[in-house]
Amino acid sequence: xxxxxxxxxxxxxxxxxxxxxxxxxxxxxxxxxxxxxxxxxxxxxxxxxxxxxxxxxxxxxxxxxxxxxxxxxxxxxxxxxxxxxxxxxxxxxxxxxxxxxxxxxxxxxxxxxxxxxxxxxxxxxxxxxxxxxxxxxxxxxxxxxxxxxxxxxxxxx
Numbered sequence: 001x002x003x004x005x006x007x008x009x010x011x012x013x014x015x016x017x018x019x020x021x022x023x024x025x026x027x028x029x030x031x032x033x034x035x036x037x038x039x040x041x042x043x044x045x046x047x048x049x050x051x052x053x054x055x056x057x058x059x060x061x062x063x064x065x066x067x068x069x070x071x072x073x074x075x076x077x078x079x080x081x082x083x084x085x086x087x088x089x090x091x092x093x094x095x096x097x098x099x100x101x102x103x104x105x106x107x108x109x110x111x112x113x114x115x116x117x118x119x120x121x122x123x124x125x126x127x128x129x130x131x132x133x134x135x136x137x138x139x140x141x142x143x144x145x146x147x148x149x150x151x152x153x154x155x156x157x
Contacts, residue, residue: 028141029062029089030055033071033125033149034096038109039156045102046109048079049154052097052127056089062133063088069129069143073151074115077106086134113151122148 032053039047050071056062067083079101089095106112116123128144 027057028143029131030057031069031127031131031143031145032147033127033145036073036123036125036149036151038113038151038153039100040154045104046106046112047100047102049098049100050079050081052099053094054089054097054131055094056091058091060091061088062091063135064131065134066132067129069127071101072126073106073149074112074123074125076112076115077103079103079106109153113153116151120150121152123151125149 030053032055034051034053036051037049039049054064054067063086064083065086069081071079071081073079080103081099081101083097083099087095112123113121124146125148126144126146128142130140130142132140
């Protein structure tokens, strides 16, 4: 009986160890802003079409329950956004999401465009927020990324 209990305890501890090993091998998803297109204003607020990529560097699919973020453009204003539905990112792959966002914080599109630099019309950006996985044992994953993104203007409504 004592041997059986010892063996059972050893197996239980071994499975916990395996679980910890796989959790420590988890690589945080990479998030990037691919482009920003300024759309015609709606209801007096500047509107933007933002294309993001979320890259899963892990060898297993990543079930994303929610993805909420704030996107600061050229330190001039913030766009709030979120994926409209949960999604699963395939293993070692990425998804692209295009979202239409508006902001009452960005004072004017012309002022924002005055910060664009170079022939590519790029703006500095910072995107930060929380990525929640469809796993009950994992806390939300905070992220913050800085970079440069091209901006274009569209007359599309």
